[in-house]
Amino acid sequence: MPHLFKRNRALLDGALQAMKTREFWTPFPEVPSGKIYGETARADGEADFAALVGKPFSIPDHPEDVHLGKEQSPWGLELDLSYPAAPVQTLLAASEAAFAEWSQTNIETRVGVLLEVLSRLNKKSFLIGHATVHTTGQAFPMAFQAGGPHAQDRGLEAVAAAYAEMTASALDAVWQKPQGRGEPIVLRKHWTVVPRGISLTIGCNTFPCWNSYPGLFASLATGNTAIVKPHPMAILPLAITVKVLREVLAEEGLPVDTVLLAADEPETPVTREIVEAAAVKIVDYTGSSTFGGWIRKNAGDALLFTEETGVNSVVITGTGDFSGMCANLAFSFALYSGQMCTSPQNIYAPKAGIDTDEGHKSFDEVISGIAAAIDHLLADPEQASSICGTIVSPATMKRIETARSAGRIVRDSGTASAGRSATPLIVAVGDEDKLHEQECFGPVVFAIATGTAAEAIDRAACLARDKGAITAAVYATDQHLIDGAAASFARAGVNLSVNLTGNIYVNQSAAFSDFHVTGANPAGNASLTDTAFVAPRFRRVMIRWPISD
The missing domain is CATH 3.40.309.10 (Aldehyde Dehydrogenase; Chain A, domain 2)
Incomplete structure (x- = not known):
């Protein structure tokens, strides 16, 4: 059993059980308390954020031709951040090269890596909270929850749902068909989980982590590589996420380009070029129905999972x-x-x-x-x-x-x-x-x-x-x-x-219990994170051969 899978097995089992019962459960506390996260966690997170401001954001070994970025804090803080960027074709080539190995990695290894990533992201929740404050305009309490524990809950939910679906049926079997008085036909069968290819996560400005994690982690768990395209005004929370993912991949000797950041600026967007690329096989999108409609027309044969405009x-x-x-x-x-x-x-x-x-x-x-x-x-x-x-x-x-x-x-x-x-x-x-x-x-x-x-x-x-x-x-x-x-x-x-009158509100959606969006009206075609959200991201391919005496 891969060591990261073994280390985080309790985390996975808890998520699988909660998804079955739909009762309240979370491994990632939503309260930004020093008693939970450590007495210095708040100060450390604020210091870590301050150390990033005004400097190029480093992602080791990431494809890079230039550094760019024009994020502006709605609170007025001068961010002056920049991120590694490379031409779209460079990113696609790097993602395809990584796919050759990541897609062949066994299920438990992939899931173990992602569980470890989510655990590490949880420890960075104060840093991500401050990053979310100054890219989305949320106040800190909400930014901590939505950028940190609640997003991590949704990512874990996606990983657990993908694991459940990939392991729902046996990967190996001996098949015997009786032949009357003759000897039965005996075949050995093996099924391989085959991912679709490169996935594209298109982030939004308001909830960069919460809305991006489900599709991102579902695609990675099922063996697809990922290009993360943040909103140009909310890059930092997802850049931190990509960096942590690549760190764990590097530690495990797996291709770091399994996950790539596609940073851009409002005046020179790259989203359309990536969407139109034939190598992109999955697109997760949150945003307006106007651009969602454009994606539907131009994404070729890529699977599209959306959350779009609606009137509540x-x-x-x-x-x-x-x-x-x-x-x-x-x-x-x-x-x-x-x-x-x-x-x-x-x-x-x-x-x-x-x-x-x-x-x-x-x-x-x-x-x-x-x-x-x-x-x-x-x-x-x-x-x-x-x-x-x-x-x-x-x-x-x-x-x-x-x-x-x-x-x-x-x-x-x-x-x-x-x-x-x-x-x-x-x-x-x-x-x-x-x-x-x-x-x-x-x-x-x-x-x-x-x-x-x-x-x-x-x-x-x-x-x-x-x-x-x-x-x-x-x-x-x-x-x-x-x-x-x-x-x-x-x-x-x-x-x-x-009849909600207490401290639960129509705005709130609970991971492991509430299916966020139904996929049954124009506000979105997908639901977080039901079977239909994870199962199409891979296919089962069989090899069979006779067993002789």
């Missing part, structure tokens, strides 16, 4: 805890200024209002209650900064300005922190306005009055089916309405949360 909705038909509902939604709308693929955007509620534990509330009172809860949540500037973070792209600020004119402003957007920031904008819109029927990425909330509660459910579900959605939330006291919503959103391919 909240339907409010009644509640037994009005203040709890408003507080829960306030946090969901404010968290990272709505820059999450799971963030809710639209609120649908009957124009006649709803029944609550505080009596009947009109439509306006429901929306005003949510606005007041946001004001209360963000009243303290330090807390507001921690929750909202900053706005990662200037284009988001333009969307906020456009949304202001879409209807009646219930709550205007304001500043939340140093750097580029914005708090949630709430706009009540009528049927004549269609802006709410497309994703308005950022801290923008549209409130839509409907004729009935059933109509509210139907409109939200139909929008999800047509335009895509990753999450949906329903508040109701009528079980008949809840049952109807469950059926409607299931048909629309959307994961549904019902």
Whole structure:
């Protein structure tokens, strides 16, 4: 048994068990505590990050013609970082050369390497957290979790899912077929797991690690080599990841070019050239549906796994805890200024209002209650900064300005922190306005009055089916309405949360339990990390021969 597989076997077994039961489990604590990670971990991570700023980022033995990079921290810190870069054809040739050996490496060796990498990345969670802060604009608590333990959970989940699928059937067998009175036919059979080739991971600006790790680790576990193409404004978290991967590969005497970084700058992007390369056989993509559509047309015969644009909705038909509902939604709308693929955007509620534990509330009172809860949540500037973070792209600020004119402003957007920031904008819109029927990425909330509660459910579900959605939330006291919503959103391919009022939010997706994205509507064609996400990345090829006496 390969030594890294043996060393990390308990980690793999825990993941396999959790994926089977779908109960809570994590080996990577999400709390940035010195009692967990070491008393000096926070200071060490901050010092390690500071030591990187203003210098070329080194990845030993990585193909390199130039160093480049133009990341800008949304918090205002001058990063002045650069990364090794080489022509696309150089990267492809290096990846193909590494594939010859990595694809032949046995399953346990590959999985052992990746488990070791994830364990080492966990020890670097404070460094990765600071890298995530200054490339995504998240506040540190969220950046630590999303760039560190939560991303590592998703990577481990992908490795475990791939291992389970590759070992689901025997790799060797003796096959006997009776022949009546004659001797049986006896064959020995052996199956080889054959990966597809080079995989391309296209990272996003907002969650570079969380969204990239599942596809990256699934491809590597199944024997494919990987080229990691970060968003040009969020390179550092994935550059650290690539460096750790290559370090472990080098220690094990395996080809370091199994994993390569394709860094670029906004003015000279390389993504299209890599996508169009015939050698690329798998593409994992997170981003807009516009570019996703281009990839679909130009990726040749490569497998494509996507998470794309969607419109997430909240339907409010009644509640037994009005203040709890408003507080829960306030946090969901404010968290990272709505820059999450799971963030809710639209609120649908009957124009006649709803029944609550505080009596009947009109439509306006429901929306005003949510606005007041946001004001209360963000009243303290330090807390507001921690929750909202900053706005990662200037284009988001333009969307906020456009949304202001879409209807009646219930709550205007304001500043939340140093750097580029914005708090949630709430706009009540009528049927004549269609802006709410497309994703308005950022801290923008549209409130839509409907004729009935059933109509509210139907409109939200139909929008999800047509335009895509990753999450949906329903508040109701009528079980008949809840049952109807469950059926409607299931048909629309959307994961549904019902009556959330405590410290769990519609934005959150738990590894080993929640399947993130369903792949059943336009918001994405893949689900993290079901069988369909890992199994197509390899094929089984058989050799058989007769056994004679």
